[in-house]
Amino acid sequence: MAAEIAKLGHTALVTPNMEKSLWFFRDVIGLEEVDHQGDTVFLRAWGDWEHHTLSLTPGSEARVDHMAWRAKQASDVDLFAEQLKAQGTPIQWIEPGEEKGQGRAIRFRLPNGYPFEIYYDIEKPKAPEDKKSRLKNNVYRPSNGIAPRRIDHVNVWTSNPGEVHQWLSDNMGFKMRESVRLSNGFVAGGWMSVTPLVHDIGVMLDPKGQSSRLHHLAYYMDNVTDILRAADILREYNIPLEMGGPGRHGISQAFFLYVKDPGSGHRLELFSGGYLIFDPDWEPIEWSEQELDSGLIWYGPQGSMEDTTPC
Amino acid sequence: MAAEIAKLGHTALVTPNMEKSLWFFRDVIGLEEVDHQGDTVFLRAWGDWEHHTLSLTPGSEARVDHMAWRAKQASDVDLFAEQLKAQGTPIQWIEPGEEKGQGRAIRFRLPNGYPFEIYYDIEKPKAPEDKKSRLKNNVYRPSNGIAPRRIDHVNVWTSNPGEVHQWLSDNMGFKMRESVRLSNGFVAGGWMSVTPLVHDIGVMLDPKGQSSRLHHLAYYMDNVTDILRAADILREYNIPLEMGGPGRHGISQAFFLYVKDPGSGHRLELFSGGYLIFDPDWEPIEWSEQELDSGLIWYGPQGSMEDTTPC
Amino acid sequence: MAAEIAKLGHTALVTPNMEKSLWFFRDVIGLEEVDHQGDTVFLRAWGDWEHHTLSLTPGSEARVDHMAWRAKQASDVDLFAEQLKAQGTPIQWIEPGEEKGQGRAIRFRLPNGYPFEIYYDIEKPKAPEDKKSRLKNNVYRPSNGIAPRRIDHVNVWTSNPGEVHQWLSDNMGFKMRESVRLSNGFVAGGWMSVTPLVHDIGVMLDPKGQSSRLHHLAYYMDNVTDILRAADILREYNIPLEMGGPGRHGISQAFFLYVKDPGSGHRLELFSGGYLIFDPDWEPIEWSEQELDSGLIWYGPQGSMEDTTPC
Amino acid sequence: MAAEIAKLGHTALVTPNMEKSLWFFRDVIGLEEVDHQGDTVFLRAWGDWEHHTLSLTPGSEARVDHMAWRAKQASDVDLFAEQLKAQGTPIQWIEPGEEKGQGRAIRFRLPNGYPFEIYYDIEKPKAPEDKKSRLKNNVYRPSNGIAPRRIDHVNVWTSNPGEVHQWLSDNMGFKMRESVRLSNGFVAGGWMSVTPLVHDIGVMLDPKGQSSRLHHLAYYMDNVTDILRAADILREYNIPLEMGGPGRHGISQAFFLYVKDPGSGHRLELFSGGYLIFDPDWEPIEWSEQELDSGLIWYGPQGSMEDTTPC
Known part of the structure; x- marks a missing residue:
C-alpha cells in the first residue's frame, strides 16, 4: 500500500x-x-x-x-x-x-x-x-493583527508544470482538481490536493522560466470581510497590496489578497471561500486559454503580479 | 481492507x-x-x-x-x-x-x-x-432565494448516543471529532466525520428518549452574512426562526440558523464557518456538562429548541 | 431665509x-x-x-x-x-x-x-x-436581484469643477466635504452634500473636457458583502465590471462597484460604507495630487474607467 | 429663530x-x-x-x-x-x-x-x-480591540416616555421617527433624532418605573460582521453578552449587540445597519403592542434584558 x-x-x-x-x-x-x-x-x-x-x-x-x-x-x-x-x-x-x-x-x-x-x-x-482560547476546540484567542485562522496551501512556479503535476500525482498521491491548458496544449498550471481543499499545492508556469520558485504561501480566513479588514490594515501600515487589492479567482473560487513580506519578498496570500471536493471521482476542471479571463480573476484587480519573488 | x-x-x-x-x-x-x-x-x-x-x-x-x-x-x-x-x-x-x-x-x-x-x-x-454558472467549477448560478452552496451534514437524536457512535465508528469508519459527556459519565452527543468537516453526522441524546429521530439536515453557506440574509428572508416570509435567530455554536464553531419546513416539520440548519480537521491523529474534544454553556451556544439565542421534529 | x-x-x-x-x-x-x-x-x-x-x-x-x-x-x-x-x-x-x-x-x-x-x-x-415588507419601517421585501437599499448620490463630470462647486454652494447650499487640488492649484474634484452623507453630489474634472456629463448615479447597500454578492451576480450575467471589480475609495471611504447599464452606457455605482458628517463646522478634507494614490483607490482595482458615458 | x-x-x-x-x-x-x-x-x-x-x-x-x-x-x-x-x-x-x-x-x-x-x-x-490613520478623512488607524467607528446614540428609560418625547420635541427640536403605543394608548417608547439617523436618542418606559435611567449608550460599526467579531472577542474575555448575543431590531432595523461595562454596569450597544431618514416630512412609524414581536427583535435572542443599569 x-x-x-x-x-x-x-x-x-x-x-x-x-x-x-x-x-x-x-x-x-x-x-x-x-x-x-x-x-x-x-x-x-x-x-x-x-x-x-x-x-x-x-x-x-x-x-x-x-x-x-x-x-x-x-x-x-x-x-x-x-x-x-x-x-x-x-x-x-x-x-x-x-x-x-x-x-x-x-x-x-x-x-x-x-x-x-x-x-x-x-x-x-x-x-x-x-x-488561550476559551473554546476547547480552538488554540489561541484571535487577538492580534490580521489574524488568519490556519495555514491553507502553497503555490509554486516552475518551467514545466505538467511534469511536476505528474510527479506529485505518481509519488505523493496528489489529485488534480483544476488546471489550465494553453491553446498549444501546454499545461500552464494545476491545482492539486490530497485533502478536500481545491488545492494543497498549486504548480504554475514561471513567466521567467525558472525551475523552482515559490509563488506564495497561503493562510485561510473565515469570511471575505476578514480579507477586506486585512486590506485596510495593510494599507494603514503602508504595505503595498499586490495588484492593488482583493478579488475573487474563478479557479478555486477563492477570495484573495496578495501581499509581500517586506523583509524577504516572499508572497503571502490571505484566502477565504473556495469550495471543497468530497467526490472520490472528481473530474479535474480544465480551463482553456480563452477561459482564463474569468478563471484567473472572476472579479477584482486585473493586473499581473510582479514576478520578483525569491526561489 | x-x-x-x-x-x-x-x-x-x-x-x-x-x-x-x-x-x-x-x-x-x-x-x-x-x-x-x-x-x-x-x-x-x-x-x-x-x-x-x-x-x-x-x-x-x-x-x-x-x-x-x-x-x-x-x-x-x-x-x-x-x-x-x-x-x-x-x-x-x-x-x-x-x-x-x-x-x-x-x-x-x-x-x-x-x-x-x-x-x-x-x-x-x-x-x-x-x-448554469459561468464558472466552470460551479454548477448553477446562485439566483434563487436563500441559496445555500451545498449539503453539509445530518444531525440525529437517539436514546443512547454512545452506542450509536460506537456502531458508526466500527462499521462505517466515522471518527469522533467532538463529544459531550455528562457528569454521570453518559455520552450525550458526538460529532463524527469521515471527511475533514467537523461532522458529517451528529448523534445526540433525544430529550424525549426516542430511539431514532432526525434533529436536522444542514446546508452550507460561504459567509456568516449569507446566514443573516437568510434570517431576513425567512422573517419576511413569516417563517419562524428556531430559538429566535442565528448564533454561533462553541462545538464545531458553526454559525447557525435553524428553521423548520412548515410543510413537514423537518428541521433545516443553515451553517457557515466551522473548522476543518486535517490531522490524522485528531484527539476528540470532549466537553463536560459544565462546559456546555459555551459549547452549545458560544453566542446567540439561549432557548432550547422544540423537540417536535418527526422521526 | x-x-x-x-x-x-x-x-x-x-x-x-x-x-x-x-x-x-x-x-x-x-x-x-x-x-x-x-x-x-x-x-x-x-x-x-x-x-x-x-x-x-x-x-x-x-x-x-x-x-x-x-x-x-x-x-x-x-x-x-x-x-x-x-x-x-x-x-x-x-x-x-x-x-x-x-x-x-x-x-x-x-x-x-x-x-x-x-x-x-x-x-x-x-x-x-x-x-410589501413585514417591517413597518420598510417599503418592499428585498427579494429581487442585487437589491440595493436606496438611492445615494450622483456624480458628474465637468470642465471646470471649481466653478460648479461654487455655484452649488452659493445657490443650493451644498457644503464641500472633500476635494482634490492639483499641483497647479486647479480644483479637480469636489464631494458636496446638504445631508450628513459625504456627498449627495460629486463634481469632477472631465478627462475629455466636456462641460456636462454624468459620471455615475449611486445606490446604497448595507454591507460590503452585498457589494461582493453584486459582483458575483453581474459576472454570472456576463456584464463587465468597471475597472474589474469592487474596491475602497480613500475619498469618502466608500466600498464601491461600478457597472454600466448595457442598454444606455449610463454608469451605476453600488456603494457601501462611507462615513457621516454631523459636525456643523466640518473643515473640507483637501487631497493633493500626491495623495491621490490612496485617495482615489485605497484598495482595489487600479485602472482608470473608460470615459465613454453619455451626457 | x-x-x-x-x-x-x-x-x-x-x-x-x-x-x-x-x-x-x-x-x-x-x-x-x-x-x-x-x-x-x-x-x-x-x-x-x-x-x-x-x-x-x-x-x-x-x-x-x-x-x-x-x-x-x-x-x-x-x-x-x-x-x-x-x-x-x-x-x-x-x-x-x-x-x-x-x-x-x-x-x-x-x-x-x-x-x-x-x-x-x-x-x-x-x-x-x-x-494616526493614513486616510486624510479619518482620525485613528483602527488598531485596537473591537474598534467601533463612532458614537451613535443614547437610549434612556423613564416612567412616562410620552412626556419626555414632547419636551424633547418642544425644547430641543428632536423629531419622532418611530414609536411604540400600547393597547391602552400609552406611549411606551420613542426613537427621536435631529439628524438623519433613526435615533440620536431613544426614550423608553422603565420597567421599574424609575424616572431617569440610562438604558445604553451606543457606538456604530460599519458592518454586521464587525458586530459578530465583537461577540467573539467579548466571549473570549468571558464578558457576558446581554440576552445572549447579537440580533436585529425591527424598530430602527439595527443589527445590535448589548454588553455591560463590568466596572460600572452601564450598558453599551454596538450597532450596525439601521437606515437614514432624509425626508423632511417623515411620518413617524408607530408600532402597536401586537406588532412588537417583530418590532423589538426582528431576529435574534428573545429574552428581556436585566433592568439593573444605574441611573
Whole structure:
C-alpha cells in the first residue's frame, strides 16, 4: 500500500531581514510566535494545532528552505523514504528535534528543485494561558493583527508544470482538481490536493522560466470581510497590496489578497471561500486559454503580479 | 481492507404537505429542482454536483425515508453489504434507477433505527443552460432565494448516543471529532466525520428518549452574512426562526440558523464557518456538562429548541 | 431665509435600448417597477419611500433628462424659482403630474449645463401586498436581484469643477466635504452634500473636457458583502465590471462597484460604507495630487474607467 | 429663530471601578484614550473627531454625569440658555476648559431628571503620529480591540416616555421617527433624532418605573460582521453578552449587540445597519403592542434584558 500525505504542514522561509519579516508575519499578519531554535523563529496561526506552520530563519538571501507535508501515518515516513529512493530521488534524514517540535523526517528535492519535507511526529503545544482560547476546540484567542485562522496551501512556479503535476500525482498521491491548458496544449498550471481543499499545492508556469520558485504561501480566513479588514490594515501600515487589492479567482473560487513580506519578498496570500471536493471521482476542471479571463480573476484587480519573488 | 464512506449524499424526506415543503425548500431556501420520479421531487443546492442532495416524497406523515452516504469506491458498496450482513444487519438492495439518478445501493437500519443508504454510482447532471454558472467549477448560478452552496451534514437524536457512535465508528469508519459527556459519565452527543468537516453526522441524546429521530439536515453557506440574509428572508416570509435567530455554536464553531419546513416539520440548519480537521491523529474534544454553556451556544439565542421534529 | 435642499430625489435617464436598460435596472439590479407614464418607467429601490428614484425613457440617444432634488419645504420650490431667476438662471415650471407622482417643480440648467429639477410634493406609494415588507419601517421585501437599499448620490463630470462647486454652494447650499487640488492649484474634484452623507453630489474634472456629463448615479447597500454578492451576480450575467471589480475609495471611504447599464452606457455605482458628517463646522478634507494614490483607490482595482458615458 | 442641536456629543459616566471600566472601554472595546483631567479619562472611537465622546470618572456609585449635545452654532448655546430659563428649567454654566477640550456650555436636567449638556466649542485633536490613520478623512488607524467607528446614540428609560418625547420635541427640536403605543394608548417608547439617523436618542418606559435611567449608550460599526467579531472577542474575555448575543431590531432595523461595562454596569450597544431618514416630512412609524414581536427583535435572542443599569 502506498504511503499517503495527510496535509500541508509548514513552510520554512529564509529572510535577509529577519526583524522586518518577523514584524510582518507576527505583528502585522498576527501569527503567534511559538518557539525558537538558534536564530529560527517558529510561528503559527491561532487555529493551527501543530508546533509551527511557518518558520523564519535569517540568511544572506531570501529562499524557501523547505515546504513540509505531514504523512498520514507514522510508518508512512519510512515508506516514502523507500519509495523515493527506489524512484531515484536522494533523501536526507532529519533527526527528531533537529527541527524543533518535529520528529524524524525526510527532506528531498523534486526533480525540478522544490525542497520538500515529509514528517509525521509533531508536537501540538497549547497556547500560553493568557493567549488561550476559551473554546476547547480552538488554540489561541484571535487577538492580534490580521489574524488568519490556519495555514491553507502553497503555490509554486516552475518551467514545466505538467511534469511536476505528474510527479506529485505518481509519488505523493496528489489529485488534480483544476488546471489550465494553453491553446498549444501546454499545461500552464494545476491545482492539486490530497485533502478536500481545491488545492494543497498549486504548480504554475514561471513567466521567467525558472525551475523552482515559490509563488506564495497561503493562510485561510473565515469570511471575505476578514480579507477586506486585512486590506485596510495593510494599507494603514503602508504595505503595498499586490495588484492593488482583493478579488475573487474563478479557479478555486477563492477570495484573495496578495501581499509581500517586506523583509524577504516572499508572497503571502490571505484566502477565504473556495469550495471543497468530497467526490472520490472528481473530474479535474480544465480551463482553456480563452477561459482564463474569468478563471484567473472572476472579479477584482486585473493586473499581473510582479514576478520578483525569491526561489 | 475495510469499505469506506466518502461523504454524505442526500436525505430523503417524506412530507404530509408536499406543496408547502416544495415551496419551502425550492422557493424560499432556493434549492434547485432537478428531476422527479412519480411523486418524488429531487433537489440540490447550486454547488452540489450529484443528481440530488434532497428528495421530497408525499406521505401520510413526516418521516425520514433514508440518509444516504456515498462510498469511496464502486466496490465498497458490495463490501459494505458483506460486512453488514456478517455483522448481523439486514440489508435491502436498491436497483439502479430505483432511486432516480442513482446506481445500485443498499439500505439498512442502524441498531437504533436510523434508515441509512450506501451508494456509489450517481449521475452528475449539468444545470440547464439558463441556470448554469459561468464558472466552470460551479454548477448553477446562485439566483434563487436563500441559496445555500451545498449539503453539509445530518444531525440525529437517539436514546443512547454512545452506542450509536460506537456502531458508526466500527462499521462505517466515522471518527469522533467532538463529544459531550455528562457528569454521570453518559455520552450525550458526538460529532463524527469521515471527511475533514467537523461532522458529517451528529448523534445526540433525544430529550424525549426516542430511539431514532432526525434533529436536522444542514446546508452550507460561504459567509456568516449569507446566514443573516437568510434570517431576513425567512422573517419576511413569516417563517419562524428556531430559538429566535442565528448564533454561533462553541462545538464545531458553526454559525447557525435553524428553521423548520412548515410543510413537514423537518428541521433545516443553515451553517457557515466551522473548522476543518486535517490531522490524522485528531484527539476528540470532549466537553463536560459544565462546559456546555459555551459549547452549545458560544453566542446567540439561549432557548432550547422544540423537540417536535418527526422521526 | 434661503431656500434649502433636503435630499437627492431621483435621476431621469434616457436610453436608446429601453428593453435592455429595463432588464438591467429592474431584473439584474433589482429596482422595483413602480409605475409608468407613456413610455417612461418609474423605479425605486426596496428602501426608497418616494414614488421613484429612477426613471427610464426611450430616446434616440442616451442622456440625462434631469437630476432631481427635493426641497426642505413646500415653499422652498417657489423660493428657489425666485432666487434662480434673480440670479439669471432661466427656469421651467413642471406642473403637478407632468412627471407622474410628483407635484409642481422647476427645471433649470446649471451654468455648465447640468439639468436639475427641484420639487417638494411627491407621492409615497406603498408596495403592493405581495411585495410589501413585514417591517413597518420598510417599503418592499428585498427579494429581487442585487437589491440595493436606496438611492445615494450622483456624480458628474465637468470642465471646470471649481466653478460648479461654487455655484452649488452659493445657490443650493451644498457644503464641500472633500476635494482634490492639483499641483497647479486647479480644483479637480469636489464631494458636496446638504445631508450628513459625504456627498449627495460629486463634481469632477472631465478627462475629455466636456462641460456636462454624468459620471455615475449611486445606490446604497448595507454591507460590503452585498457589494461582493453584486459582483458575483453581474459576472454570472456576463456584464463587465468597471475597472474589474469592487474596491475602497480613500475619498469618502466608500466600498464601491461600478457597472454600466448595457442598454444606455449610463454608469451605476453600488456603494457601501462611507462615513457621516454631523459636525456643523466640518473643515473640507483637501487631497493633493500626491495623495491621490490612496485617495482615489485605497484598495482595489487600479485602472482608470473608460470615459465613454453619455451626457 | 429657535436654537438647534447638531448632534450627540458625548456621555460622561461615573464608575465605582475605574480600573475595570477603563480596561473595558479602552482595551476591550478599543476606544482611544485621548486625554485626562484629574481622575477623569477622556476617550473616543477611531472615527470620532471631537476631543471625547466618552468620559469616565471614578465615583462611589455608577451614574451618568451628563449626556452632551452639540449645538448647530456657537450662538445657539446662549439661545438654548435663554429658552430653557424662560421655560423654567434651571441651567448651570460650565466654563471653557472646566470639561477639558470643551468650550462654554450649559448643563440642566430634563423635567424627568436626565442630566443634559449643550456645548458648541470643542477641540478636535489629531491622533498621535503612531496611531494616526493614513486616510486624510479619518482620525485613528483602527488598531485596537473591537474598534467601533463612532458614537451613535443614547437610549434612556423613564416612567412616562410620552412626556419626555414632547419636551424633547418642544425644547430641543428632536423629531419622532418611530414609536411604540400600547393597547391602552400609552406611549411606551420613542426613537427621536435631529439628524438623519433613526435615533440620536431613544426614550423608553422603565420597567421599574424609575424616572431617569440610562438604558445604553451606543457606538456604530460599519458592518454586521464587525458586530459578530465583537461577540467573539467579548466571549473570549468571558464578558457576558446581554440576552445572549447579537440580533436585529425591527424598530430602527439595527443589527445590535448589548454588553455591560463590568466596572460600572452601564450598558453599551454596538450597532450596525439601521437606515437614514432624509425626508423632511417623515411620518413617524408607530408600532402597536401586537406588532412588537417583530418590532423589538426582528431576529435574534428573545429574552428581556436585566433592568439593573444605574441611573
